[in-house]
Every structure is written in C-alpha cells, then in structure tokens.
Amino acid sequence: MSKTVAANITWHEGHVERAQRYALLRQRGATIWLTGLSASGKSTIAFTAEHLLVESGRLAYVLDGDNIRHGLNRNLGFSPEDRTENIRRIGEVAKLFADAGVLTFASFISPYRADRDLVRGAHRAAGLPFIEVYVRASVEVCEQRDPKGLYKKARAGQLPEFTGVSAPYEEPLSPEVVIDSNRLTPGDAASRILDYLRGLSLLTA
Amino acid sequence: MSKTVAANITWHEGHVERAQRYALLRQRGATIWLTGLSASGKSTIAFTAEHLLVESGRLAYVLDGDNIRHGLNRNLGFSPEDRTENIRRIGEVAKLFADAGVLTFASFISPYRADRDLVRGAHRAAGLPFIEVYVRASVEVCEQRDPKGLYKKARAGQLPEFTGVSAPYEEPLSPEVVIDSNRLTPGDAASRILDYLRGLSLLTA
Numbered sequence: 001m002s003k004t005v006a007a008n009i010t011w012h013e014g015h016v017e018r019a020q021r022y023a024l025l026r027q028r029g030a031t032i033w034l035t036g037l038s039a040s041g042k043s044t045i046a047f048t049a050e051h052l053l054v055e056s057g058r059l060a061y062v063l064d065g066d067n068i069r070h071g072l073n074r075n076l077g078f079s080p081e082d083r084t085e086n087i088r089r090i091g092e093v094a095k096l097f098a099d100a101g102v103l104t105f106a107s108f109i110s111p112y113r114a115d116r117d118l119v120r121g122a123h124r125a126a127g128l129p130f131i132e133v134y135v136r137a138s139v140e141v142c143e144q145r146d147p148k149g150l151y152k153k154a155r156a157g158q159l160p161e162f163t164g165v166s167a168p169y170e171e172p173l174s175p176e177v178v179i180d181s182n183r184l185t186p187g188d189a190a191s192r193i194l195d196y197l198r199g200l201s202l203l204t205a
Numbered sequence: 206m207s208k209t210v211a212a213n214i215t216w217h218e219g220h221v222e223r224a225q226r227y228a229l230l231r232q233r234g235a236t237i238w239l240t241g242l243s244a245s246g247k248s249t250i251a252f253t254a255e256h257l258l259v260e261s262g263r264l265a266y267v268l269d270g271d272n273i274r275h276g277l278n279r280n281l282g283f284s285p286e287d288r289t290e291n292i293r294r295i296g297e298v299a300k301l302f303a304d305a306g307v308l309t310f311a312s313f314i315s316p317y318r319a320d321r322d323l324v325r326g327a328h329r330a331a332g333l334p335f336i337e338v339y340v341r342a343s344v345e346v347c348e349q350r351d352p353k354g355l356y357k358k359a360r361a362g363q364l365p366e367f368t369g370v371s372a373p374y375e376e377p378l379s380p381e382v383v384i385d386s387n388r389l390t391p392g393d394a395a396s397r398i399l400d401y402l403r404g405l406s407l408l409t410a
Binding site for chain 2: 012013044075100
C-alpha cells in the first residue's frame, strides 16, 4: 500500500519487495547451513566461501558460534532443549538475512535432524532457499585436529554433552551438498558450495 | 588469518572485514531504532525510509512486529521480562544486520528506557552506530488513529499491559532524532531520518 503526499514522497505501509532488494544486490538471498562435528571444518569453509563471494562483489555473511553464542543466544546452554532453541533462533535470523538478500552461512554443529528440519521447513514456508551442507568428517579425524582442545576435555569428562563423544550427532538424510572433509581442502569445499549456488542461479537476480 | 593452497584459493579462518562489505555496498551499516506508542506511525515511517533508500540503491531492511513476533520471538509474551528479552533479541539481530552492512530499521514500541539503553550499549561495544528515533505522539492522537482497534480493546480491558493505557511508556532522554508525529507526515519524517544518516556519512563507504 502506498499513497503520494504533497512533498512528493510516497508513504509505505509494507516492506520493500524481496525482488527489489535482489535486483539491487544482483543476487538472491539464501541460507547455506553447514552442519557437522566440532573441528570438521565448517567455519573455515564458511569463512572461505564468504571471502570468495565478497571479493567477487556478492554480499555474504557468516553466522557462527562467535557472533551468536556471545550475543543473541548467550542465555542458552547445551541441554537438548537449549540446543533446539539455539538452532530455532539461528534459523529465524538466517531467514531474515536471506529475506534481506544476503547469502547467509550458518555454521553450527546442529546435531539434531529434527532441529535442522524445522529450519528447512521455516525457509520453505517463507519461499527462501535452504541449502543443507553436511561437512562429513570422522570423529577420529576431528579428534586428531582438535584445534581448541575440546575433544580432549570431553574425553576427560570436563565437557558434558559433547557431540560425537557424549552426545549424538544425527547425520543429514538428504543434504543438498556433502563435503568429505577428511579429503577436501576448505578451499575446494568452498568452491563446491559456490558451484552449487551458481547452479541454483542465486548469484544473479 | 589466511593461507594459500594449491588450487589458488586462500583459506580463511575469520570473518570478512566490516569495511570490505561496506565498500561493496557503498554504505555503512547502522541500526535506526524507532520507539513510540502503538499507532504513533513508527512502521509507516520505517517502511517509507526503507523504500526511499532501496530506490536510491541502498540496502535497507525493517525489523518489525510482523517478521519478529511470528518468528524469532514467537515464544515470548508481553510481561515486563518477556518485553525485555524481546528487545534484547531484536537488538542483537539488528547488530548482526548492521555488522553485515545493512541500514537496519527496528520498529518496536520498546517502552522501557533500560531495554533500549542495553541495545545502545551493545552497539557501542561493537563499534556500530545506533540511532534512536523517538516517534512522539500523544496517547490521544494514537487512540484516535487506532488502525487495529487495539486501544479500544485495551480500554475494554481485553489487552492487559497495553503501553500508554495500562503499562508505562518511558520517553527517551536523549534520542538522536525526535519526530513529532502529531504534525509531520510519514514522508517528512522519513526524509528527516535520511538527512540524519547523510549527516553521519552512512550513505557512503
């Protein structure tokens, strides 16, 4: 709804159309959801893809533990209920970002299939692309990498409910992209994701 | 941190710099927070500003009751505690949007000064502009407008804790912009906000 007033400025009582922002950005918004074990390489892949996209003039943004767990979700812990609410909120934020036209990477262990499927469903209901990327790596390989010493702490019983050690990880049943992180470099993995985005014509408006 | 690999793709273990996204968008991210009574005109002003910005090639986005209360904050009610958590979450999301380079309008009654000040503080800590816009209108004028019949319901006791009727509204003490909504059209109000953004050099990178 809009009406023109004397000053030649039209009032608006509704949002800018999604397509108008997409045209401005020469891209379509989408959520690229990276799921996998701790130390599987999710965030390095997401950051690498973000850099590649921004360097080529696309607007991309990474939601990850750093900017979510210390902010929006600082009042949540790691119980199953809190993990579910954590993923629900992140999914809603990603949806808003995608609606705004941003290529939005969400890099979270997100171990429960039902939680990820709720986010997928919310995107579908909003008519927004949801691309689930399973960053697959064995617990053994992740535990060898262990850059933050988390597996070590978990094995010592200092981190309760640690995914892959003392809490389950439920593999995606039909992810849009599978990255074999035992074999692929983060650069190759990021390229593969960008190819997928191009295939969906997300990098044009 | 980054390192180059064989395929000539550099890995990244950190976010794209804020300035890089700002250069891409030819603007700087910011949160423009509109506070005021129900029916004061906040959302019409925000939507009008959003349209003006996007039509001139800027990326703007409005967070409002529609896209927040049915999504991210659907598990919150209207008690003082829930209102505080509502505003906290919205503030965190606005911060993420501003960090991504978006001119982000948040249009919420946000009646408590302390809640708004927490959002301001979170932006300051993150080095992001927070522009508080007080959309001032008397309860009488808002009650005459009453486009959704909410004041009528509140007076009939059907809406408990309704701001301005049965719950307090705490005016901002030093907002960046004051809009006298009893006198200004939404178009003029939106123009005034855009002038303020230009004054801060937010519409160039």
